[in-house]
Amino acid sequence: MNASQTTMGGPAKSGLAAFETFHALPIADKIAFLSRGRELAHCLFAEQFDKPLLERLIRLSDHLRALTKTKEGDDYVASLLSNKRAMLYFSQPSTRTFLSFQNACHILGMKTCEIRDPRTSSQMKGETFEDSIRTFASYVDLIIIRHVENNFAEHAARVLHDTHRPVPIINAGAGTFQHPTQALLDVYTMNRYLDGGIDGKTLMLVGDLKRGRTVRSLALMMRLYRGVRLLLVSPPQFRMQPDVLAALEKGGVRYEETSDFAGALSEADTVYMTRVQDEHDVAGESSAVNIASFVLRPEHLARVKPKAIILHPLPRRDEIDPRVDADPRAAYWRQERNGLWTRAALMAMMFGLEKTLLERRA
Amino acid sequence: MNASQTTMGGPAKSGLAAFETFHALPIADKIAFLSRGRELAHCLFAEQFDKPLLERLIRLSDHLRALTKTKEGDDYVASLLSNKRAMLYFSQPSTRTFLSFQNACHILGMKTCEIRDPRTSSQMKGETFEDSIRTFASYVDLIIIRHVENNFAEHAARVLHDTHRPVPIINAGAGTFQHPTQALLDVYTMNRYLDGGIDGKTLMLVGDLKRGRTVRSLALMMRLYRGVRLLLVSPPQFRMQPDVLAALEKGGVRYEETSDFAGALSEADTVYMTRVQDEHDVAGESSAVNIASFVLRPEHLARVKPKAIILHPLPRRDEIDPRVDADPRAAYWRQERNGLWTRAALMAMMFGLEKTLLERRA
């Protein structure tokens, strides 16, 4: 063990206390430490992505999309990681993100295994979290984690750092904290469908901004673009949390908080709707909030700019009336499918395949 | 949206009401609409299969079986759909059909993903059925559905019809309604082991004919063969439903309803046993039915014709005494394995591979 490890909450302290020391460090320091000099050793935080990296990921996503238009291209792409094995550890209910990652792995030729139901796992036999993660790392080359705890994926990466198999960790949704790959696909989608890209546009985020990890990650990523303006539209109980607002201020991103949904609609280039995150309720507090005026209905569509796009991380409940789906500006289904390409691109880049892929002509 | 879509219960009406309009149409119209001019765009109903199509499926099943006798053949077959991904959405308990489809997918080289337990899915977050299906279609090229509701698979196909990704749907068991791929493997099995094929033979269906979707689908398919006679053997409470009887009459299929199991046995070329479908009980009504005289025991075997075959869609409970298994006429285990080849053939045909496969010499 070296001095640096001790500083980073290494085994000298051991256990949870050690992790808490590590966790309190600035994100940039944590990433630098965990990465051991490799680019994208893990994907844990939205803050990991700078503008050049985002642009490379967007380019690689587009290229993967083009390559996989033919069976020959599909088979080529699936040959690249045919010898790698990924584990999906999803302890929260998930359909979309789970399927998106699993199928993205399959696009790249990776074999997958999964633990979804804690009752089938060794944690029933009293194993610690740390031991479970080391076990997963023994068998696979990549671990994709969704967990109800905010710091689970980060903790996993920290645990593996001290072992002989520090395999890459991807955060596929962490409590109420972050969901960086969702932010990636959101940025990809906006970049693809907004005329002239994201710079200078107005992004309207609507709904449970307090506990929505998706909107947190996406708002943070907007600091990388020039002149973006955020309209934060929510009931008073579900406002964006102070840590994100502080980061936006420091990053020079203009934002306005409002509960005037209809008023904001006409200013937005992207209307980003979200659902109430009541799985994070402590005592049913969601039911006390009137969300009825934060719903997008057909009668609102006249207010939406002609070139705007409407997004939603899905699943939706009532936030968007299904009759809106037929509007050409409704881009949430394309957004969802874009997750396949951005996640495949992310994993390809993590395994050092960016150059190889780009050299292959579509 | 065009006029046809409106007629078909398209988005103009939206939601359940729209689907109910569509659902009330004759099956032929529904299939013609959903198929968009492609052959076997979906596999939803036994009524989709005409005699030439059945015969082509039987031939392709035989060919696949022959091709996969060597590793070279296996690897060739598995190269054909190596770039396709299938989803198994099974919301009812299932071992056999699930494994049969999953392994048939693997025979063709398809990658699979699955949602089996509703608790791990987004429906817990309040997502509608329509949105879940669209999500699945975003990620995969084929959706295989088993569901407790009679019209779930049909509804899924209808929902996707209006989207940009109307991927093929296979009905792998729909409530008490139909199980068309089971009927396919049953027909394949009878055709394979009955001397001279199915025409002119007597098919005895035994058990819970009222709620057994398997026997419903199989009975309907018998309309395609010449001179088939059906012996419908059940307790009075479990008689075949009137819609099927009407279809048989219209299709010119002779049938007799009886509760005389032993008497019918000596006339049958195929003895098709089934279990009580008590998972469809509303108030435990199955327990009131005496099923003891609809059980095949060793002492019955002398009555069974020497060239007859004994089938069962499995799983069985007590309907067939395990000592019957050793009789050479007991074909249910071969029948079960035949599901692999017929399902692989069906999917190969749905993806347009019939000609390619037949050109490859076994």
Next chain:
Amino acid sequence: MNASQTTMGGPAKSGLAAFETFHALPIADKIAFLSRGRELAHCLFAEQFDKPLLERLIRLSDHLRALTKTKEGDDYVASLLSNKRAMLYFSQPSTRTFLSFQNACHILGMKTCEIRDPRTSSQMKGETFEDSIRTFASYVDLIIIRHVENNFAEHAARVLHDTHRPVPIINAGAGTFQHPTQALLDVYTMNRYLDGGIDGKTLMLVGDLKRGRTVRSLALMMRLYRGVRLLLVSPPQFRMQPDVLAALEKGGVRYEETSDFAGALSEADTVYMTRVQDEHDVAGESSAVNIASFVLRPEHLARVKPKAIILHPLPRRDEIDPRVDADPRAAYWRQERNGLWTRAALMAMMFGLEKTLLERRA
């Protein structure tokens, strides 16, 4: 049916009674019968492995490990069983053994399917165990079984013996009885890291020796090595069972039973720690046993021989303090990963690939 089958509890008796007759036979006779003259037709008991076979498995594991150091080697290995399909039937909670086998299958290119949760299976519909096993065998080429019942895997092999598809069965953990592939990886690990191999070394087994299937299988396998001495360290309630002690005596293996953990530590070349198997409690009896003095802590490390190794089948609870992990003698994480290679080697050998693999240069 021939005379031999009748002797072996064949269908003439049928059902459980027949199996009990078979089960009472000596293991050597059972294996000879089930194998039909093939080597490693199944992997059911530790007693199946003689010294030459163990040495071949160790050599093949090493070779697989060397071959899979490059993508080219990985892809070659994964081409060997690309046309085979394995089923994992795990009715007990398991993370490690499940993932180890699944990933070992993937290393060899096998496709996998799984039944983990009895609620999704046909056993809910009243199917017998025998029918479920025949169904699995209809679809796949290999069945890997973990079950709470001691004789489940053996029974499965016996059932399939009388059918047309007697596919190989691997026992991946049987009740409190045996866990032969764990013993294989333990032997591989000791052979790899103990200076001069296993002959003449002292193996200390610690913990719940009564119900730990792992230590039972491993102890039995020690009969194949020369001059091995066993230190059986447990609380009085958790002593090794008489059948194993009798087998050790007959096999000429010296053993000592003791509850003096600290005293034994300094004599051991291998310190093999295990957890309390309280999932086999009938009435909470584990809680009455004081296990506190059978825990390996940092302060014990000075007593452990410099060249000794510390093993644990994992998962652990408190038996080994996590601070021990950093000691170079702690080999349990390497032991766990070794399961990948030994299980892949075992399956490769079962499918007749030993010679093919050894001819390929790493």
